[in-house]
Amino acid sequence: MATEIKAPTFPESVAEGSVAAWHKKPGDSVERDELIVEIETDKVVLEVLAPEAGVLAEVLAEEGETVESEQVLGSIGEGSGDKPQAQGNDKADAKAEKKDDAKVEKPAGGGKQHEVKAPTFPESIQEGTVASWSKQVGEAVKRDEVLAEIETDKVVLEVVAPADGALAEIKAEEGSQVTSEQVLAIFAEGAGGEASTSADAEPAASADDGASDEKVGDKILAPAARKLVAEHDLDVSKIEGTGKGGRILKEDVQRAVKEGSASKSAKASGGGAAKAAAAAPAVEGERPEKRVPMSRLRQTIAKRLVQAQQTAAMLTTYNEVDMGAVMDLRAQYKDTFVKTHDVKLGFMGFFVKAASEALKRFPDVNASIDGTDIVYHGYQDIGVAVSTDRGLVVPVLRDTDSMKIADVEKGIVDFGKRARDGKLGIDEMQGGTFTITNGGIFGSLMSTPIINPPQTAILGMHKIQERPMAVNGKVEIRPMMYLAVSYDHRMIDGKDAVQFLVTIKELLEDPARLLLDI
Template sequence: MSIEIKAPVFPESVAEGTVATWHKQPGEACERDELIVDIETDKVVLEVVAPADGVIEEIIKNEDDVVESGEVIGKFKEGAAGESKPAEESKSEDKAEEKAEEPKKEEASSGDAILSPAARKLAEENDVDPSAVKGTGKDGRVTKEDVQNHISNKPAADSSASKPAEMPKVDVAQGERPEKRVPMTRLRASIAKRLVDAQQTAAMLTTFNEVNMKPIMDLRSQYKDSFLKRHDVKLGFMSFFAKAATEALKRFPAVNASIDGNDMVYHGYQDIGVAVSTDRGLVVPVLRDVDSMGLADIEKTIVDYGTKAKGGKLGIEDMTGGTFTITNGGIFGSLISTPILNPPQTAILGMHKIQERPMAVNGQVEVLPMMYLALSYDHRMIDGKEAVQFLVAIKEMLEDPARILLDV
């Protein structure tokens, strides 16, 4: 039975998508729910899986073709892998396959794993040894999710050690000036358009301050083991910044507002977006109602979003909305920067690298771990006085974390 393969139904905010990768080709067998094609929109990558066991009969929309919501992109034949062969032919092929598979059995005994095509491609792209991945699929098959989990659980030392190997060395003859032209992905094009629009439409300014991170670092050092044991998640810096920003947003409602045409919309809740860098581009999943979340809830949600982002699993609902954004360039070593607004929001907080510097404290010079903070804001909505006071409030709460608890 022939089944139409259709693009997923896109959300209202997404008009069209692009066929990113066909993981299966015509005549190639697939199992039910196995990934067959990725559709890239300007916000997320959507996966289309096989509706049943069978084969790809025809590809109608090739890679890089533009598709609309629900459009037919190919045809699938259910059960075709085993129905179209006569009994004698299938027996002879089975014998041939048994002979061909004899060396494979030897390979399997030496530690090789059974990988789905999507899992094998992901493993090759990330230089992962398939035999080191534990399979959770049928008959111990290693799925794409298994590889993603293995990559996300790799020790930091492994990832840093593998980075140099990931950079291909190109032998270039002396005097040559090579160039490589690559079409911009739909997500990258959407990011570029939004950032340019923000600079062209908003009266954007940035104010700076610096914060002594020693109190937070001492607090983390004192309670990190107990926190991990109790909540099964590490205590990071972002949860402190999210809670400090939430308290400051309640005191300065204009920073938590947005502009809609000639209207100013004040939000009575704090939904904070956290910028996450991925191979496909920058995405901003949103923490909902941060005021009602504890530090552990924030950390767990951020870890979950990070895992989803690396695997391309973030949904539209994860990134819609948001009344304020926090971005952390410090993880890449940035000492100071001017973050760009995330429309229609009117402010964004930039965190940076923690660096020890000599500071004057009560007439004495002390070496302290300092971080520059940057608040970019839309001057159409927020006055300079409010922006500066907002940033000072965050600074004071971080330098004296008890203020967050006591709301002072």
């Protein structure tokens, strides 16, 4: 008797999903609670497990199809599926068998083959991009050695080798988008130099081998090749394809770009245009340009910044703080502080503690907006902007009100190091209630920071600059810093924003207030 495989019960806010990937084919043996299929919704990817052991009898919802909550996706029958594809009961099975046999025939060293899959992405991440392959087909690797890096809009995830051996086939080229647990490559245990021979002999068996090819005229383009053609504005008819059936691969486009043999010729546009072209002065020397795709992190940063400006009624208020007291305190205790806590005493610890105290006094600044609701947070989780080569990330210090200045400094040093190494986790960059950014380390004297949604305010620190100031009726040279607070006027009134910034100023100019809570 067949057992139905049903889609999970979707959350109330999710109306439908799509079949992301089947991990089994009709005829394959399955064990109870083994992963069979993944359903992708607009928020999460849901896993469907086998309700019983048996053989996958049929698939009723193919990959890419839209399904509803608890819809029947397929069925499991009784029996064993040890050799389902040898029986040829189905055209799709026969085709899959032929493809699998071709892989087995590859001289991959005679070892066991594994599917190399993308990591399981967190719920908030739907897809990633293959940033780079550290190893090529046929290149010997050790167990747990990094094979590839997957870049998401928040972190870079590493894919490691499951055993000693070599890559037999790469299914997802650099730059291609992948989903959670998608198969990236085939890995052969004990394989080495001979695997590359097979790869060279079969150039068509690459990541471009898929159902998303596109036909342009009489030419067939692989997905990666199509992307390069669009980027370089090439004439497809001038590119010679080396893939199966004359299919144009990524390598063919790269070769055409290097040789300059597929550029679109300029069309004649009349005598006036010709004269204008003739009159244009000749430019001597090389004028190199380089076009690279925007990283997913940079795309996310751009999207969030534009979203903040489009959705928030953003306004900025400024003030200046005399940093003399804090600088004197640092100079007096810096050596003792390092010996006691094994970390340098910086400025950020004072700012985080001052901001924590000010946030307690002005809860509106510590709140966030969720649709038409205001969420007041009874804690202070402060994000600290960290600049990396890949872009800006904002790891979060939790419960800063209960942290000591030494704990803050240690946390920031740790965040900075791991951010530059790409080792920060998703959970460490989510859930902040307020953000501090320091443009002063790069020499910025004044700027207007942009709010980090759904937060309602952000504090901008700047360069300490000596300036003449009137102190008790006399002109003195003082170390001054401009401070800026950008805030969402939908939530925070100007009076509260100004008083919040003045509170930070007062606490920094008289650090004893932080200890006395006044």
